[in-house]
Amino acid sequence: MNILLTGGAGYIGSHTAIELIEAGHNAVIADNFVNSNPSIVKRMNEIIGQTIPFYNIDVADVAALDEVFCKHKIDAVIHFAGLKAVGESVQIPVKYYRNNIDSTLSLLEIMAKHNVHTFIFSSSATVYGNMNNIPYIENMHVGHCSSPYAWTKLFIEQILADVAAVNSDFSVVLLRYFNPVGAHPSGKIGENPNGIPNNLFPYISQVAIGKLAELKIFGNDYPTKDGTGVRDYIHVVDLAKGHVAALEYAEKHKGVEAINLGTGTGYSVLDIVKTFEQTNNIKIPYQIVSRRAGDIAEYYADVSKALLLLNWKAKKTLADMCRDTWRWQTQNPDGYEK
Ligand code: NAD
Numbered sequence: 193m194n195i196l197l198t199g200g201a202g203y204i205g206s207h208t209a210i211e212l213i214e215a216g217h218n219a220v221i222a223d224n225f226v227n228s229n230p231s232i233v234k235r236m237n238e239i240i241g242q243t244i245p246f247y248n249i250d251v252a253d254v255a256a257l258d259e260v261f262c263k264h265k266i267d268a269v270i271h272f273a274g275l276k277a278v279g280e281s282v283q284i285p286v287k288y289y290r291n292n293i294d295s296t297l298s299l300l301e302i303m304a305k306h307n308v309h310t311f312i313f314s315s316s317a318t319v320y321g322n323m324n325n326i327p328y329i330e331n332m333h334v335g336h337c338s339s340p341y342a343w344t345k346l347f348i349e350q351i352l353a354d355v356a357a358v359n360s361d362f363s364v365v366l367l368r369y370f371n372p373v374g375a376h377p378s379g380k381i382g383e384n385p386n387g388i389p390n391n392l393f394p395y396i397s398q399v400a401i402g403k404l405a406e407l408k409i410f411g412n413d414y415p416t417k418d419g420t421g422v423r424d425y426i427h428v429v430d431l432a433k434g435h436v437a438a439l440e441y442a443e444k445h446k447g448v449e450a451i452n453l454g455t456g457t458g459y460s461v462l463d464i465v466k467t468f469e470q471t472n473n474i475k476i477p478y479q480i481v482s483r484r485a486g487d488i489a490e491y492y493a494d495v496s497k498a499l500l501l502l503n504w505k506a507k508k509t510l511a512d513m514c515r516d517t518w519r520w521q522t523q524n525p526d527g528y529e530k
Pocket residue numbers: 198199200201202203204205222223224225226227228249250251252271272273274275276291295314315316317369370371372
């Protein structure tokens with residue numbers, strides 16, 4: 193199949209393009225580098241030993257998108273393109289709604305024009321909001337979102353469901369990612385946050401390499417096994433393989449399915465620190481500070497639907513996640529060259 197990956201130069205899209213090609217598909221990438229840079233594409237080409245067709249366009253630009261669909265016979269789209277900084281979305285909500293929703297609408301218009309009916313969407317566990325019990329399961333009520341970013345995901349899920357409701361040819365898979373971490377085992381591509389990282393794994397690896405002095409653990413008084421926050425961390429390569437499985441499922445089925453991509457296991461912040469230290473033989477200095485506003489104590493996925501429908505489950509361990517994160521960090525102490 194010929195797959196268009198919007199946002200395919202980003203963290204998850206780049207890993208997914210490689211897994212798709214390794215599984216025998218063709219990838220075409222559209223990305224405007226708003227949160228990535230051209231050297232990623234060069235490195236992907238090196239890993240895969242071929243040149244992936246690439247278009248530097250804003251996916252919201254209907255005319256530019258139309259040209260891509262005219263040049264390539266696209267069979268399916270995986271829509272990664274989106275702004276994802278939760279805190280920033282609270283500060284500049286209009287930018288987030290404009291970018292994330294407009295890009296989706298443009299894509300839907302051009303897909304309709306070119307008779308493309310298969311749509312895989314990068315959604316997030318954040319759509320479960322802060323009122324649900326754990327584990328999160330796909331048929332739970334969604335909503336009570338904590339940021340404009342999260343609402344963009346939920347609104348886009350609704351838009352896609354509305355489109356599928358009146359297009360019986362349409363096949364949509366809403367992939368609800370839990371916490372993607374780790375990097376490609378080659379050490380050539382990985383997560384490259386701008387400035388001081390907000391998320392735990394990139395923060396720990398920058399402490400490990402000496403760029404940051406110590407980890408601040410946000411609270412040790414949660415009702416969890418050791419008082420620190422618990423999450424379902426999933427290796428980005430497992431997540432990427434989940435997209436290949438979702439695509440193959442979507443080719444054979446119509447309608448809309450929301451599917452969790454996680455491991456089903458929750459680990460605490462202290463579990464991560466300990467495993468990172470043991471796996472990489474390095475010390476992570478930390479101090480406990482107060483809770484971060486908006487954080488939830490504990491969540492992880494029910495992963496039975498992914499196994500049932502996609503015949504997919506995550507295989508990599510927490511040690512794999514820590515090892516690959518550290519390899520990426522040590523091989524690329526300053527991230528990608530600009
Ligand atoms: P990322 O920022 O690394 O990748 C997103 C890519 O989209 C970037 O390369 C960016 O340049 C591009 N992009 C954004 N807007 C665009 C536009 N209008 N036109 C063209 N390109 C555009 O993020 P990621 O971590 O790879 O996430 C991919 C998707 O998965 C996003 O939609 C994100 O919201 C979602 N998601 C990510 C996580 C996570 O923890 N990383 C969790 C849940 C969901």
